[in-house]
Amino acid sequence: MPQPDVFGHWGEFGGRFVPEALIAALEELDIAHAKALEDPGFQAEFDRLLREYGNLPSPLYRADRLSEEAGVEIWLKREDLNHTGAHKIRNVLGQALLTKRMGKTRVIAETGAGQHGVAAATAAAYFGFDCTVYMGEEDTRRQALNVARMQLLGAEVVPVTTGSRTLKDAMNEALREWVATVDNTHYLIGSVGGPHPFPRLVRDYCRGIGDEARAQLLERAGRLPAAVAACVGGGSNAMGAFTAFLDDDVKLYGFEAGGEGLDTGRTAAAINSGGIGVLHGARTYVLQDEDGQTKESHSISAGLDYPAVGPEHAHLAATGRAVYEAVTDAEAMDALEKLARTEGIICAIESAHAVAGALRIAPSLDPGSIVLVNLSGRGDKDMGTVVDYFGFGDADNKGDQQ
């Protein structure tokens, strides 16, 4: 499995572009994580937590009616059935266990729509940690239900009123808070971004997605997939799905949020329409203007609405090991509806990007090939968006778009 160099570089990407004040904490974290990975006790505890508390391993499901339409075998990794409804439980439980190991008693997290915030608050409740979640002020208003969930779980939600008041600003605020409280606080980051060792660490906690799916497929289908498809915002579910297959002859596809379309500028596709830059501690692809000021991202899916991408994805894109394409809001919503009507599964809009992408690449594959789709989360949280988009909620409406 590819590893970054000692400073966390994958090729030209990654690294540590942070204030010196944080370096000691990042070093501590790097060492603690490396030791934990080699400690059978840590692994056993992590496995037990995932199994008994997280409802893992998640099922692998062959979606026959969808496969029939696609002309290939589509297998869904059902991360939507995990506790808290997404792959994110893996990351937060891994980091929380590490937090306990480091003797820290408080976690902070950033969140966009609130999914990672809820997951972080869940892990904090489980371990009895104090928890503060930074959330853009705009998002706290739009996602009041998730604010309530975090509060019910005992977390403090701090609205961020600086910059564009969205996820990237929440991340800035979490980094600021971390500098001031690093002695007793772990920054429970939500994706495979940020300074080294976060991208590697989050990948290591999420890679169970691909490890499980690979074993499940070999057992059930007797062969590896031709392709793996996952959506990419920061990219934790995609790295989790890809890692087990990096050394196999398996095509890897990441589907970024194309928003209203790459040519409109209203997009969150950092690899497809951004440039190489430094944001939130790592060199990677960033949506930025001519001067390097971060541009606001746009996606119908809050979980993908972030103007950069994890540095390992940047490396996989630059080396061609994985292919990253953009899926528009409209394509994702079509796929969401198609999955609901062929399989009776309402997935997250994030995950619908992966479904749309899988349907797009299917004709390029040999008939009967297997496409593994990581269904990273469930769609309950998105019903407000679905109602607005399709005009549902009125019993006479048959579901014609808008």
Added chain:
Amino acid sequence: MRTAEAFAKTKAEGRAALVGYLPAGFPTLADSIKAIDIMIDHGADIIEVGLPYSDPVMDGPAIQRAADRALAAGFRTRQAFEVVEAVAGRVPILIMTYWNLVERYGVDVFARDFAAAGGAGLITPDLIPDEAEEWLTASDAHDLDRIFLVAPSSTEERIAATVRACRGFVYAQSVMGVTGARAATSTAAPALVERTRAHTDLPIGVGLGVRDGDQAAEVASYGDAVIVGSAIVGCYLETDDIPSGHQRLADLTADLAAGVRR
């Protein structure tokens, strides 16, 4: 003017240097030039011109708001060089910037244009020497100072490596936290300066949220330079009346300059 010349002068006078920070383009582009002239007129020994950035993770609310305002008014990186060119000559002019803006401009081109404008060096709060190879080369090629940061959490090993990469002075970020005025003084600051001094003969500048002459005098008792940012920005944040902001800045700078001379 080179940073070393300013420190030679303050050392000869047996005092610490006063370093004033203001973002370019704040409160307006023209008034940022005017404000820097006011600071120099009232006793600032070194100027830090800030480059407004969309994601300033090391800055507190005052500097964030100032940067937001400059960006909303359309600030462009190259305008910082106009500011530098307008104020260079009397005291060393440094730029303090988050790294992406330099990388995007092109590291060597940035160094070239900055040096041509009369700039003395760069302070890079989110660039550690470990990631700075391109900047080390460019700063040598264009004869610019490079000021990296040390922090209370820095190990002895990192302090040693960081000061080796520095030229001009060393920036001691003396509290674990973002920029901003604080009422309390820090015990971590003198300790960090002492630890840093064990590794270098370079002057050590201290950023500690200093907001008046008394605090400046206290920091000057152990640091070689007293760096003031948020309090200066604050002169213009609480008022839309820019001339009154200029007056407040003149009074503040005079007070701070008297502080470092006590």
